[in-house]
Amino acid sequence: MKRARIAYDGAIHAATAVPGDDTRLQLADGRVLHENEVIWLPPVEPRTIFALGLNYADHAKELAFKAPEEPLAFLKGPNTLIGHRAHTVRPAGVAFMHYECELVVVIGKTARDVPRERAYEVVAGYTVANDYAIRDYLENYYRPNLRVKSRDTCTPIGPWLVDRDDVPDPMNLTLRTTVNGRVTQGGSTRDMIFDIPALIAWFSSFMTLEAGDMILTGTPEGLADTQPGDEVVTEIEGIGRLVSTIAAEQPSKEPA
Template sequence: MKFVRYGAEGAEKPGMIDASGQLRDLSGHIADLSGATLDPSRLAEIGEIDASSLPKVDGMPRLGPCVAGTGKFICIGLNYSDHAAETGATVPPEPIIFMKATSAICGPNDNLVIPRGSEKTDWEVELGVVIGKTAKYVSEDEAMDYVAGYCTIHDVSERAFQAEHSGQWTKGKSADTFGPTGPWLVTRDEVADPQNLGMWLTVNGEKMQNGSTRTMVYGVKFLVSYLSRFMSLRPGDIISTGTPPGVGLGMKPQRFLKPGDVVELGVEGLGTQKQTCVADT
């Protein structure tokens, strides 16, 4: 099943994509895609609704983030062996964990706002994992029971803020619009193997990233289990699992985003995003 949230920012409604690709309104059945609604058993119940009985949503409404009420936006750094190599970094012996402010979350096709003073705004296509029920001290064998589904994430990064201003990475990851999420929340049952998904990103039509989750160092099962040792994972929390090679930081010469650039990206089976870069005012 593919679930969406659509409408004006702050007033999104829940929706479902039917077999023909038509957007259907779910607001008569649930208030939003958040909290208890994300429990895998609840999502399965919603999926049993006859999509043809739901109202059609005409036109091309704005799509919001596919999950509401995210409490934690957890990111994994240097989690692709080939990406670590392009940056000259060593694959870490345990996952690198950092937080992205939830205020960075935006719709998949909203403008990407380059913050004031930025000279090194960079792109990163990532697989997002959405938690569906509270996980604490869970084993790898049971980890997937706590996953509601998957989505495409753009982990936008300001490299100077991240690495040249001392301290931790969070300040280079958390500007407004630095977390486009969606378009769809795709339920776990529709993704046969999250460790075998193609992923890509272009800037102004030029292919920059063309990778696969096959090269992830730490896979989804491990990450859910590992993170649950250090913090409770709650419904709506998002794990952004790292990026393949092809980021601007790793290019020679380095290349970064500027106002007017158009970024498009996608993860196999999880939908695509498109953002136009604009300067903050």
């Protein structure tokens, strides 16, 4: 099942995709709405957000880095998350802001010391993230700082949380990004350096994972700068098509 969280008619609702038509949603009371009638929220209320750097060998090569020998992980603030069809702000004066299409693993239960062979048992489902990065502020690809990866609005996520059992092989999914309709990035989850079981086993070896935690699993090669007005679509086979639009930063208002 594909699940969503949306705002509509002054309230927040749980919704599901109409079978065979991801452009329509059904509310619990039976009402069916078109995707343009609602405000999309992140499909999961965030807890801890883990992100992976250089988890695709082609991306590491693209950046002239050696593939890592253990996961390169960092944390993101929940302030970064926005929903499908929302606007991501490009800060004024920056030279290079790029998208990153990523498969997101959503944890479904409390988990500690999970062996690799049982890793999928703690997964609730999957969604799509577009983890924008402000390259200007990057000091170290191995440990991106907060201004690169925890800016407001810079991680669209959704539209759907797809149940684990509806994704038979999450390690063989096609990823694609388009900018204004032009394909700029492509890849497959099979090219991850550290696959989903390895990541869950690694994280849970030193900390407790909880339901609602999210793991952004990295992006393949094919990054390009984005500008205000660009429509960026990050899409993962069987999971969803996430749309975001770049907006220019507006001057801050004087405090009242």
